[in-house]
Amino acid sequence: MSVTHAPETADVLRRQDPELAEILLGELERQSTSLQLIAAENFSSPAVLAALGSPLANKYAEGYPGARHHGGCEIVDVAERIAVDRAKALFGAEHANVQAHSGSSAVLAAYAALLRPGDTVLALGLPYGGHLTHGSPANFSGRWFDFVGYGVDAETGLIDHEQVRTLARSHRPKAIVCGSIAYPRHIDYAFFREVADEVGAYLIADAAHPIGLVAGGAAPSPVPYADVVCATTHKVLRGPRGGMILCGSELAERVDRAVFPFTQGGAQMHTIAAKAVAFGEAATPAFTVYAHQVVANARVLAAGLAAEGLVVTTGGTDTHLLTVDPAPLGVDGRTARGLLAAAGMVLDCCALPHGDVRGLRLGTAALTTQGMGEEEMAGVAALLAGVLRGETEGQKAREEVRELAGRFPPYPGQ
Ligand SMILES: Cc1ncc(COP(=O)(O)O)c(C=O)c1O
Missing domain, CATH: 3.90.1150.10 (Aspartate Aminotransferase, domain 1)
Incomplete structure (x- = not known):
């Protein structure tokens, strides 16, 4: 199989649905002949794409390995256990949940695990690079929680740490979120931990962007500092589109229950297998x-x-x-x-x-x-x-x- 097996897939598709086959090949052509400078995008490997396009996509698997609501999960259970074990080893985390369907789903589950509607959360303001899930009025986060935004220094563009500390002291948030869609510098997780401890807040690191660099040892890890780390498995990490949550053992059950059954239904086993493949690649x-x-x-x-x-x-x-x-x-x-x-x-x-x-x-x-x-x-x-x-x-x-x-x-x- 070639790196993308897309032409083969296209052959199957062409016979049945030429209209969609052309779209698949057209997108492959677009990606191959232009420069993909979108910071959230990457090219997954053929092995990741193979897992994504596999019959695991057919399997329903509500619940967790060994405790599913559906029969016939013996094999996909192994895939999920491998994904979890690889994620834990890769990031040095006590617990990993690999079922979150996306980065946003991971953040939603982190809030569900730690917060109640109406709680105050301190996060990077949207005009400075906060994600929609960090309090946008158009998102569940802005509607269900009381977000306070910190900013960056207008001159340097760096996170205004003094403002973070001041806002944390005056608003006493239940959680502090660090992480961004556009911050180009390393985040000082030790600083955020210190402020969170001072005001008795949980620290949630939304490491959707840097997590792949963390995997490759090219950026500091939030795992030793944050109560919960949310991440995407695409972007630099180069896996399938999806989410992941890392935390300590003490929060493991709350996080798992926040993903399923609180915010999601059946796990997407093809994506979880593809995540396992990507974690394996990222460990090399x-x-x-x-x-x-x-x-x-x-x-x-x-x-x-x-x-x-x-x-x-x-x-x-x-x-x-x-x-x-x-x-x-x-x-x-x-x-x-x-x-x-x-x-x-x-x-x-x-x-x-x-x-x-x-x-x-x-x-x-x-x-x-x-x-x-x-x-x-x-x-x-x-x-x-x-x-x-x-x-x-x-x-x-x-x-x-x-x-x-x-x-x-x-x-x-x-
Ligand atoms: C910081 C941050 N959080 C959450 C997300 C959401 O990820 P997804 O698009 O998979 O829902 C992103 C996506 O870019 C992000 O950058």
Whole structure:
């Protein structure tokens, strides 16, 4: 089977449903011929995709291994036990729940395990990179809990630790959340632990973004500090789309019951098997090399964009992601995203700390999986700036992107 087995899948699909087969192949073509700079995306391995597309998808398995509500779970039970054991070993956690369907489901379950509706929660404010589940009025979190937002320093872009401490003392939250969709620096988990202890709050680390770097030893781990760690298994970790929760033994039962039966039904066994595969991959020396290369690439990309005149939040990055303001090149974030998309550079807009400005968020997880290194990142920075300045004509940029992507196929031999 080739890395993506997508063409084979497409053959089966084409016979039955040509319309969908074209979509599958079209998306594969899009991913292979453009640059995936969305910080939350990556290319899962063929083994992960194989598990996802396996007959395990047919199995209903409400409950936990050894205690299911459905018959015939002997084999999928083993898959879940392997996933749990691998997650515990990979992250040094006493307990792992691998059933959360997504990062948001993991956060919902963490709140359900620790909080009551109406409780106060302190989290990074949405304008500064908090996730929807950190108190957005459009999300269950903002409706069911009383969120107080801390921010980042407008000048440095760094988390305002003094403000965190002050707000914690005055609001006495039941939980403090640390974690972000766009914070490019390491989070000081020891600091958050200290503040949480001072005010008697739980500490929830939403490590959806950095967890893959943690697995590869390229970022500090929240596990020794947080009561509960929520994470996604996609992003840098390179597994299937899904969620995961890590905690100590004392909270294990509460967390498990918060996932099932409180917020979810049957476990998705194909996804859990794919998570197990990804945890196995993440435990290899090759993944450690990968995780460090992701960060090295992000640093070169940040430095390259800064040299081209874009404003890089916090002056750089410790992680796989960076946020930039393209305004000095004469375009706002939204316009920039459109221009870059037309050139085949796919990325997101994001809020920036200095006022009401839309910037760009970029990540290097996917390009690094393709095998690109620092040299290519320097080239991407130059090309991106050339497009935004209007120096590189759109069609020419698209050709350059196609050529670069063509040299680093995400699924070689497909
Ligand atoms: C910090 C954080 N929490 C939660 C999530 C939600 O993950 P999902 O999209 O899988 O629900 C994300 C996704 O980007 C995230 O960055």
